[in-house]
Amino acid sequence: MTLLAERTTTDAAADLEAAEVAVVPTGSTEQHGPALPLGMDHMAAQAFARSAADREDTVVLPTIPVGVSVHHRQFDGTLYVSAETFEQYVEETIASLAEHGVRKAVVVNGHGGNSGALRRAARTLRDEETAFAPPWNWWDSVEDVAADLFDEDGGHADAMESSLLWHIRDDLVQPDELEAAEAGASESWGESVHGAALGFDTIDFSESGAVGRPTQADPEKGEALFEAGADQLDALLDWLAAQPLEDCWARAHK
Known part of the structure; x- marks a missing residue:
């Protein structure tokens, strides 16, 4: 496995020279x-990554x-940083990788709240021609599969997330708590009054912290989701590895 954090600096030199994409x-x-652990999102991202x-x-x-x-701050155990801090951290991490010659990357994202910051970081890295690093949200890649498997709008700690984690870390899922999660869940993400979005915090619309119908979760469904997402990621890496770096930069103004 080419996991950078587990390699020596000597081994990493050869790994990075051979790498087309991170x-x-x-x-x-x-x-x-x-029913689910606090680390659901980063565990999902790590599993997909x-x-x-095994790709050469x-x-x-590292995750x-x-x-x-x-x-999510009103719920116990939640940790967070500002969008600005997160954006800068990701941007500088990828920029440091670019110094070693790997200037194309896929950011495998497990948390929707990161999406705006990741898009901004990717834009800055591209505009400065430092690196090309598009974000990839795993749930977006399996929308069709999830639609066939679940009857929910979902959004957080739902049947989709519960199923995925049940497949990759079954030791951390508490199936007996899925009913409690659903009893206090909202049907969809957020709250709207006459077209205005008022659900600023999760607790504004969900007592349990869940959104969706987690009782539909099943580890076999999670396996189907994981295999579908992993195939999509593999195809994206194939595409990105084949792209000449000069074709990744922003087009000049006409």
């Missing part, structure tokens, strides 16, 4: 209701476990 897993440490570790053209970076999660 994988950077990011997530969060935040509440996921009574490590599915690419790919190097996998960034704390993200933009201030909206």
Whole structure:
């Protein structure tokens, strides 16, 4: 496995020279209701990232476990940093990798709250022609599969997330708590009054911290999600590895 953190500096020199693209897993440490652990998001990102570790053209970076999660702060155990701090941390981490010659990366993201910061970091890295690092949200890659498996709008600690973690870390899921999670859950993310979004924090619309129907969770469904997502990530890495770096930069103004 080409896991950068487990290599010596001597071994890393050869790994980085051979690498066309890096994988950077990011997530969060935040509440996921009574049935799932706080590390759900970064564990999911790490699992997907490590599915690419056997590729000879790919190097996998250490997981960034704390993200933009201030909206979960009323629930015990939630950790968070500001969007600005997270954006800068990811940007500078990828920039440091670029100094070693790897200037294309996929940011495997496990937490929706990180998305805005990751897009901004990717834009800065591209505009400065430091690196090309598009974010990849695992749930976006399996939308069709999830639609076939679950009857929910979902959004957080739902059947999709519960199923995925049940597959990759069954020791951390508490199936007996799925009913409690659903009893206090909202049907969809947020709260709207006459078209205005008022659900600033999760607790504004979910008593359990969950959103969706987690009782539909099943580890076999989680396996289907993971395999589908891993295939999508592998295809994305194939595409990015084949792209000439000069084709990745922003086009000049006409």
